[in-house]
Amino acid sequence: MINVDKIREDFPILKRTVHGKPLVYFDNAATSQTPQAVIDTIVDYYSNYNSNIHRGVHTLSQEATDKYEEARIKVQKHFNAKEAYEIILTAGTTHSINIVAAGFTSLIKKGDEVIVSALEHHSNIVPWQMMCEKTGAILKVIPMFEDGSLDMDTYHALVNEKTKLVFCNHVSNALGTLNPIEEIIKKAHEFNAAVMVDGAQATPHIKPDVQALDADFYVASAHKLCGPTGVGLLYGKEEWLQKLPPYQGGGEMIATVSFKKTTYAGLPHKFEAGTPNICGGIAFGAGLDYMNAVGFDNIAKYEHELLTYGTAELLKIEGLKIYGTTTKKTAVISFNVGEIHPYDIGAILDKLGIAVRTGHHCAQPIMDFYQIPGTVRASFSFYNTKEEIDILVSGVKRAVRMLS
Numbered sequence: 001m002i003n004v005d006k007i008r009e010d011f012p013i014l015k016r017t018v019h020g021k022p023l024v025y026f027d028n029a030a031t032s033q034t035p036q037a038v039i040d041t042i043v044d045y046y047s048n049y050n051s052n053i054h055r056g057v058h059t060l061s062q063e064a065t066d067k068y069e070e071a072r073i074k075v076q077k078h079f080n081a082k083e084a085y086e087i088i089l090t091a092g093t094t095h096s097i098n099i100v101a102a103g104f105t106s107l108i109k110k111g112d113e114v115i116v117s118a119l120e121h122h123s124n125i126v127p128w129q130m131m132c133e134k135t136g137a138i139l140k141v142i143p144m145f146e147d148g149s150l151d152m153d154t155y156h157a158l159v160n161e162k163t164k165l166v167f168c169n170h171v172s173n174a175l176g177t178l179n180p181i182e183e184i185i186k187k188a189h190e191f192n193a194a195v196m197v198d199g200a201q202a203t204p205h206i207k208p209d210v211q212a213l214d215a216d217f218y219v220a221s222a223h224k225l226c227g228p229t230g231v232g233l234l235y236g237k238e239e240w241l242q243k244l245p246p247y248q249g250g251g252e253m254i255a256t257v258s259f260k261k262t263t264y265a266g267l268p269h270k271f272e273a274g275t276p277n278i279c280g281g282i283a284f285g286a287g288l289d290y291m292n293a294v295g296f297d298n299i300a301k302y303e304h305e306l307l308t309y310g311t312a313e314l315l316k317i318e319g320l321k322i323y324g325t326t327t328k329k330t331a332v333i334s335f336n337v338g339e340i341h342p343y344d345i346g347a348i349l350d351k352l353g354i355a356v357r358t359g360h361h362c363a364q365p366i367m368d369f370y371q372i373p374g375t376v377r378a379s380f381s382f383y384n385t386k387e388e389i390d391i392l393v394s395g396v397k398r399a400v401r402m403l404s
C-alpha cells in the first residue's frame, strides 16, 4: 500500500508553487522528481568525499570508488544482471543506445537486416539509422495499430535469417503502451538476432529482470527513476559486451598504452572511458533504493488506479480523444481536445500550476501515424494524487472554454 501523503513529504519540490498555484507535476515521463534521500546523497558526496575513482591511493578516492562500485551492484541487483561487470554506467539511455549502435557498426554487414518498432523515441531510431547508413544494413519497422499496440503478426513475418538485431522499447514514452518484449526477444533468438530493449519508460513503473526476459541489452536513465540527470545504464550480456568494440578511447578504458599498441581494459571499464559521473552514479543507486523501499508492486498498483481514474475523468470532457488505448499500458495519458493545438492547452495548464508535456514527445513517427502535430501528455507517478487529477481535469475544461 502507498501512503501518498507520507511519500509526498519526501519530495521538497512538491511543496512549491507555480504562478501562485500549488505545483501539479504530471511530466514524470520526461523526468521524475527527486526525493530528499537522493538530494542528501549528492550533498554528502560533494561535502565529504568528492574525489576521482579507481586510481587513487588516498582515502577519499577509495571511499568514492567503493561507493561507486556499490552503486553498480545496486543497479545489477535491481535489474537482476548475472554479473556486476555487465552493468556499464553511462550518461543515460541515449548514450547507452549510441554505444550499442556504434559497436554494431563494425559487426553488421551490407544487406543485414535490423528491426525497430513504430513506437520508438527518436533516441532509439536515429543512432540505428546512422548505423544503417554506414553499413548498408536495412531498417525494417514493426507497424502499430490504432490503439497504440504493435502489429506482432507482421513482426513475426519480418524476422528471418538476415535479421541481426531488434531494438524496441519496453514501454512507449508517447503513449504508455507496454510492449510484448518477451515475445519479441523469443522470436529474435530463434534466428540468433540480438535484442536491445529501451527501458527508459518502463523502469519507473516496472522492475525488469534482464535474465528472465533474456534481453541481450537493456538501457535506462536514472533521472526517470528518482535519480539525477546525466547517468544511466547499459546492461549487456557478457558475450555481447565482449564482442562489441569500445565506444570511446581515453583514460579508464585501457589496460596498457604505448604508441605501438594499446590494449583495452576488461568489462565494465572498456566502455567507461574518462572520469564518469561519480556523484550521479552513487545517487542513481540511492534513487533505486528509494523506489525499492516504496516497492514496485505498490507503485504499479497505485499508478494503475491513477491511470484508470484519470482516463475516466478526462474522457468526460467533450471532444477529448486519448491516443494509446490498449489495456496494457502504464500511467501515461496522451490526448487532444477537438482541433485545439496541444501547446495552447499546455500553456494554459502551466498558468494553473500544472506541468504537462506537449508536442511530439520525441516520437514523430507516432504523431505521423495519427496525423496530428502532437498531444498533451499527462504522465503520473506514485507521488501523484487523485486530487491532482481533478485539478488537471478542471484545468483542461477551463482551457477548452478559453480556446474554443
Ligand SMILES: *Cc1c(COP(=O)(O)O)cnc(C)c1O
Pocket (backbone or CB within 6 Å): 029, 030, 092, 093, 094, 095, 121, 123, 124, 169, 171, 172, 173, 198, 199, 200, 201, 221, 223
Ligand atoms: C526518456 C526516453 C529516452 C531518452 O532518455 P535520455 O535520458 O534523454 O537519454 C529514450 N527512450 C525512451 C522510451 C524514453 O522515455
